[in-house]
Amino acid sequence: xxxxxxxxxxxxxxxxxxxxxxxxxxxxxxxxxxxxxxxxxxxxxxxxxxxxxxxxxxxxxxxxxxxxxxxxxxxxxxxxxxxxxxxxxxxxxxxxxxxxxxxxxxxxxxxxxxxxxxxxxxxxxxxxxxxxxxxxxxxxxxxxxxxxxxxxxxxxxxxxxxxxxxxxxxxxxxxxxxxxxxxxxxxxxxxxxxxxxxxxxxxxxxxxxxxxxxxxxxxxxxxxxxxxxxxxxxxxxxxxxxxxxxxxxxxxxxxxxxxxxxxxxxxxxxxxxxxxxxxxxxxxxxxxxxxxxxxxxxxxxxxxxxxxxxxxxxxxxxx
Amino acid sequence: xxxxxxxxxxxxxxxxxxxxxxxxxxxxxxxxxxxxxxxxxxxxxxxxxxxxxxxxxxxxxxxxxxxxxxxxxxxxxxxxxxxxxxxxxxxxxxxxxxxxxxxxxxxxxxxxxxxxxxxxxxxxxxxxxxxxxxxxxxxxxxxxxxxxxxxxxxxxxxxxxxxxxxxxxxxxxxxxxxxxxxxxxxxxxxxxxxxxxxxxxxxxxxxxxxxxxxxxxxxxxxxxxxxxxxxxxxxxxxxxxxxxxxxxxxxxxxxxxxxxxxxxxxxxxxxxxxxxxxxxxxxxxxxxxxxxxxxxxxxxxxxxxxxxxxxxxxxxxxxxxxxxxxxxxxxxxxxxxxxxxxx
Numbered sequence: 001x002x003x004x005x006x007x008x009x010x011x012x013x014x015x016x017x018x019x020x021x022x023x024x025x026x027x028x029x030x031x032x033x034x035x036x037x038x039x040x041x042x043x044x045x046x047x048x049x050x051x052x053x054x055x056x057x058x059x060x061x062x063x064x065x066x067x068x069x070x071x072x073x074x075x076x077x078x079x080x081x082x083x084x085x086x087x088x089x090x091x092x093x094x095x096x097x098x099x100x101x102x103x104x105x106x107x108x109x110x111x112x113x114x115x116x117x118x119x120x121x122x123x124x125x126x127x128x129x130x131x132x133x134x135x136x137x138x139x140x141x142x143x144x145x146x147x148x149x150x151x152x153x154x155x156x157x158x159x160x161x162x163x164x165x166x167x168x169x170x171x172x173x174x175x176x177x178x179x180x181x182x183x184x185x186x187x188x189x190x191x192x193x194x195x196x197x198x199x200x201x202x203x204x205x206x207x208x209x210x211x212x213x214x215x216x217x218x219x220x221x222x223x224x225x226x227x228x229x230x231x232x233x234x235x236x237x238x239x240x241x242x243x244x245x246x247x248x249x250x251x252x253x254x255x256x257x258x259x260x261x262x263x264x265x266x267x268x269x270x271x272x273x274x275x276x277x278x279x280x281x282x283x284x285x286x287x288x289x290x291x292x293x294x295x296x297x298x299x300x301x302x303x304x305x306x307x308x309x310x311x312x313x314x315x316x317x318x319x
Numbered sequence: 320x321x322x323x324x325x326x327x328x329x330x331x332x333x334x335x336x337x338x339x340x341x342x343x344x345x346x347x348x349x350x351x352x353x354x355x356x357x358x359x360x361x362x363x364x365x366x367x368x369x370x371x372x373x374x375x376x377x378x379x380x381x382x383x384x385x386x387x388x389x390x391x392x393x394x395x396x397x398x399x400x401x402x403x404x405x406x407x408x409x410x411x412x413x414x415x416x417x418x419x420x421x422x423x424x425x426x427x428x429x430x431x432x433x434x435x436x437x438x439x440x441x442x443x444x445x446x447x448x449x450x451x452x453x454x455x456x457x458x459x460x461x462x463x464x465x466x467x468x469x470x471x472x473x474x475x476x477x478x479x480x481x482x483x484x485x486x487x488x489x490x491x492x493x494x495x496x497x498x499x500x501x502x503x504x505x506x507x508x509x510x511x512x513x514x515x516x517x518x519x520x521x522x523x524x525x526x527x528x529x530x531x532x533x534x535x536x537x538x539x540x541x542x543x544x545x546x547x548x549x550x551x552x553x554x555x556x557x558x559x560x561x562x563x564x565x566x567x568x569x570x571x572x573x574x575x576x577x578x579x580x581x582x583x584x585x586x587x588x589x590x591x592x593x594x595x596x597x598x599x600x601x602x603x604x605x606x607x608x609x610x611x612x613x614x615x616x617x618x619x620x621x622x623x624x625x626x627x628x629x630x631x632x633x634x635x636x637x638x639x640x641x642x643x644x645x646x647x648x649x650x651x652x653x654x655x656x657x658x659x660x661x662x
Contacts, residue, residue, distance in 0.1 A: 037480070038476075041480055041482055169631065203581070204576075205573075208386075209386050213622055216376060216382065217373060230482075241498065242382075255482070
């Protein structure tokens with residue numbers, strides 16, 4: 001064999017390596033399997049924002065999948081993504097427990113997994129790099145602060161009575177928001193009493209019915225905390241129909257209907273959670289993990305307080 | 320009519336022996352036997368009133384009936400379908416569809432055109448189901464279970480997953496169906512009462528009504544009597560669709576905006592109310608009046624449990640216990656005894 005051939009071979013291998021290296025550094029292939037796009041505007045907007053953010057970044061190539069709310073399909077999608085040898089997988093779990101074996105499989109194949117929006121169960125934590133999403137406990141405690149501050153302004157923080165309409169029983173988001181609210185309220189406003197909590201199941205009509213019963217049962221209601229704005233607006237409708245003015249409504253996940261009611265001055269405050277921020281945070285977390293940066297295990301994106309006073313700083317939610 | 324229906328509903332030895340000796344029941348006994356569900360209703364009302372004196376507050380009663388009106392209107396149509404011997408599990412999805420469509424068209428065409436367009440679309444869905452069950456003789460459980468998910472998908476596709484809201488909530492007259500009142504009575508209650516009277520008379524007093532009972536009670540006999548069964552079943556699904564469209568109209572008008580899952584799960588509540596009212600799942604028995612009582616029982620149970628302040632985890636269980644108790648009281652009163660094992 002001539003040295004010439006050897007030299008050609010060496011150059012070839014070297015350039016191939018260089019090329020591959022450059023390609024690796026240039027594009028990362030990130031796969032995402034979402035929960036159920038199309039079922040609500042939050043998830044629809046999330047997907048659009050995710051694709052837009054990925055397209056804006058020339059280093060990122062994505063495989064965007066949707067499980068349609070079906071655990072079995074999501075597990076199959078995880079396996080597909082592992083087969084395709086993507087560099088990282090983002091998962092919006094359809095079920096916090098059932099997807100763990102599939103997540104472990106990806107972990108064993110050395111593919112980092114990032115969970116987005118709602119976390120998986122704790123026994124799966126060893127197999128994921130990071131959770132990117134909203135901090136529902138903080139959302140609950142911030143809602144308590146919004147409510148308390150308003151009562152102090154009105155001078156009724158020494159006697160106010162409130163009711164709570166929570167999300168669907170059994171949902172982590174519902175439980176965490178209620179816990180954050182109930183823990184924080186006595187710290188900031190010890191003399192405000194939470195007289196009763198009933199679930200509104202994330203449903204506007206159901207909350208309206210629950211609120212109607214509250215209004216019959218209690219002559220004096222100063223505030224209503226609801227697990228999201230959709231339910232809050234249901235409660236507001238009930239109060240308006242009964243002619244009970246002056247009730248302070250505070251919610252979470254600011255929806256367009258909540259934003260509009262806030263503009264009219266009927267609804268006091270909420271927590272601004274943007275699906276766009278949610279999607280961008282998930283993609284950024286995956287990129288940071290791939291770049292070897294130090295990413296906190298619970299990587300929360302900020303969900304600020306929004307009230308009638310500061311709402312001009314926020315654009316109206318699209319959902 | 321009710322004599323015939325109660326016989327077809329209870330082809331048990333106990334029922335037959337009751338029928339053979341009706342004189343011994345006496346006036347009170349006969350009343351109990353025929354209106355057992357009404358007695359059960361009265362008992363619950365008394366119980367809840369003792370537990371919380373505000374239960375009988377006129378505002379509360381009006382509120383409960385208004386909230387029940389949506390479920391009630393749907394139950395009226397389903398009563399026809401059930402008496403004709405079929406099921407309709409698609410009403411929840413169809414109600415979401417009606418609500419979303421009318422809200423969407425409100426902003427595009429204006430309310431005056433949106434309402435008839437929505438009715439036309441929902442009636443088409445009803446006609447399609449009626450065609451499958453009546454003319455292709457497919458099993459109604461399978462057809463409407465399939466339609467439950469198909470129409471849900473249709474609604475999601477139509478709305479693109481978005482909540483539907485009317486842009487100008489202050490400047491529309493569309494809220495009359497859900498939020499206004501005539502002579503102090505909320506319009507949803509009036510619509511419910513109007514439909515209940517109309518459909519009640521149709522079912523009890525017209526030839527068509529008798530055909531519905533005949534088709535559900537004994538299909539073969541109905542055919543030999545010259546009844547075109549397919550046409551009757553088809554019409555029942557049209558009536559059901561009409562009721563669902565009205566429920567969607569009230570729902571949309573009540574909150575002028577909606578999630579696209581608004582009717583999800585209502586099909587079972589509707590069915591519970593219809594059965595609670597004594598309609599037989601085998602067909603051939605039931606009345607509009609008793610369905611209305613069934614709807615009110617469900618509405619007042621939910622309201623009563625909230626007023627009592629029961630932990631909500633327990634409410635699901637208690638609701639179920641009360642429904643079973645009511646059905647048992649009703650059946651026991653009809654049979655004239657509490658204990659009747661399958662012989």
